[in-house]
Amino acid sequence: MKKVQDHYFHKAKKEGYPARSVYKLQEAQKKFGFLKPGHKILDLGAAPGSWTKYAAGIAGPNGRVLAVDLHGLKTGGLNVEFARMDIFSLQPAEFRQEFGSFDVVLSDMAPATSGRKDLDHFRSIDLARHAFMIAMEVTGDRGSFFCKVFEGEDLPAFRKELQGVFRIVKLFKPKSSRSESVEKFLFCSGRRK
16 A cells, blocks of 8 residues: 655644544534534544544543544544444444444544455445444434545445435545545435434
C-alpha cells in the first residue's frame, strides 16, 4: 500500500492527529454541523483515532466517544472509551444492551482492499450496512449517521435504503479525499416516524 504524504498528511502530523482522515470529518462537520457539545458519539472503525480525537474535542467534558475497532487507538482522552472488537461479533440489539444509546454514529470503516474494485465496493457496502443497522438500534429520532462507502453499482440501492429511514440523506466527497479515491460519505439525519 502506498503512503501518500501530501498537504493533509503533514497538516495532521503538525496538528497532532494520527491520520489525514480527520479533515474529511472536519469538512462534513462544517457542512452539516451534526456533532455537538454533550453528545454521545459512536465511532466505528476508529483506529488510528483521528475521528475519535476530533469528535471528542467537540463533544467536550460532558460528552462521550466510544471508539470501536479491531486495532488499537493512537490517541485518547478523558471522554473517550475504547472497545477492541469486531462489529460483526454483536447483533445491533446486543450492541445497544452493552453500550447504550448515542446521538451520532460515525463509520470510517473500509474493507482490506483486494485490488478488485467490484469486490471492494461490495465489502464496503456490507460494512456500511452493518454500521447503519447499529445506528438504527442505538440512535433516537434526532440521531445522525455518517459513513464511508466505496462507489459502485450497489451504492444507489443503499442510498435509497437510507432514504427510507432518514429524511435527509446527502452524498458527500470531501476536498481532502484524494481525487483518485473511490470513497464517498453519506450523511443521514432526521429519522422518519
